[in-house]
Amino acid sequence: MTDAPVAxxxxxxxxxxTVTEVTHWxxxxxxxRVSRPQSLRFRSGEFVMIGLxxxxxxxxxxxxxxxxxxxxxxxxxxxIKVPDGPLTSRLQHIRPGDEIILRPKxxxxxxxxxxxxxxxxxxxxxxxxxxxxxxLVREPETYEKYDQVIVMHTCREVAELEYGRKLIEGLPEDxxxxxxxxxxxxxxxTTTREESPFxxxxxxxxxxxxxxxxxxxxxxxxxTDRAMVCGSMAFNKDVMTVLEGAGLREGANSDxxxxxxxxxxxxxxx
Ligand code: FAD
Ligand code: A2P
Numbered sequence: 001m002t003d004a005p006v007a008x009x010x011x012x013x014x015x016x017x018t019v020t021e022v023t024h025w026x027x028x029x030x031x032x033r034v035s036r037p038q039s040l041r042f043r044s045g046e047f048v049m050i051g052l053x054x055x056x057x058x059x060x061x062x063x064x065x066x067x068x069x070x071x072x073x074x075x076x077x078x079x080i081k082v083p084d085g086p087l088t089s090r091l092q093h094i095r096p097g098d099e100i101i102l103r104p105k106x107x108x109x110x111x112x113x114x115x116x117x118x119x120x121x122x123x124x125x126x127x128x129x130x131x132x133x134x135x136l137v138r139e140p141e142t143y144e145k146y147d148q149v150i151v152m153h154t155c156r157e158v159a160e161l162e163y164g165r166k167l168i169e170g171l172p173e174d175x176x177x178x179x180x181x182x183x184x185x186x187x188x189x190t191t192t193r194e195e196s197p198f199x200x201x202x203x204x205x206x207x208x209x210x211x212x213x214x215x216x217x218x219x220x221x222x223x224t225d226r227a228m229v230c231g232s233m234a235f236n237k238d239v240m241t242v243l244e245g246a247g248l249r250e251g252a253n254s255d256x257x258x259x260x261x262x263x264x265x266x267x268x269x270x
Contacts (some may be wrong), residue, residue, distance in 0.1 A: 020033045114256050139176055228262075
């Protein structure tokens with residue numbers, strides 16, 4: 001007779017949270033929701049460290065933007081699957097009921113406090129850089145602070161836009177912020193390596209004026225425009241050049257200005 005199978009050990013750390021939902025968007029992208037520590041307060045746009053217990057018995061943690069708004073009872077994350085990535089090669093297999101580790105110390109620069117008051121705010125993202133904006137577009141403060149909220153999200157292929165598209169296109173129906181969003185939120189998704197209604201890099205669509213023409217809006221004006229940027233390091237660097245060229249200056253929590261930047265990940269991409 002063989003022994004009954006032994007359940008894997010539960011995480012005994014106080015920072016364990018339970019997975020409630022997992023959605024796979026592509027073979028490289030998934031989102032998931034976890035229970036929220038009762039004491040966790042964060043500002044929309046911030047990130048936390050999350051992870052799993054490593055084989056060596058030590059927590060294996062990575063930075064993740066909180067994709068859910070501050071009023072949500074749970075926390076949502078949007079993640080890459082790096083085939084050989086120490087964390088995501090395992091994290092991509094989580095299922096409801098599993099536990100992850102979440103360090104409840106939110107930080108980051110993509111917060112309203114780091115921007116001076118303005119009339120329009122631009123959320124500029126590539127790839128998983130949409131995650132902090134998935135929180136900010138669901139945040140009432142965003143619509144209290146700005147007359148217009150413009151989301152530019154660019155990916156190589158159409159399927160990679162799907163998480164952001166579904167979320168943003170569903171917002172008018174949201175019982176809590178649907179009315180605030182109406183008439184204020186503009187969404188400009190583009191692809192660069194697959195045909196779609198709108199094409200091209202964010203940098204090119206700003207410098208050529210295409211995005212302003214397509215949306216029927218005025219060009220960037222440092223007196224009224226504010227921007228938050230989240231993408232690869234190469235993208236961030238090039239967008240910063242474009243924004244600086246239009247007269248916007250980089251801000252920080254301690255020194256609010258016209259735009260702020262956060263890395264969506266460290267490295268050259270996969
Ligand atoms: P790692 O060893 O961490 O990464 C291996 C390589 O994979 C990297 O060198 C890079 O080339 C590539 N890579 C890593 N992350 C990404 C990515 N997101 N998109 C494309 N290529 C990537 N990742 C998320 O998926 N969602 C988030 O919300 C998120 N927020 C972050 C916020 C901050 C401030 C920072 C610094 C990083 C964030 N990341 C996010 C990246 C994340 O911390 C990990 O790098 C990622 O989960 C992969 O972990 P890993 O251990 O599997 O591989
Ligand atoms: P492109 O296909 O022209 O390289 P990645 O998967 O490499 O992180 O890229 C995600 C998206 O960001 C792609 O659409 C890519 O366009 C775009 N991108 C990558 N680097 C830059 C950059 N330096 N400036 C503007 N867009 C960029």
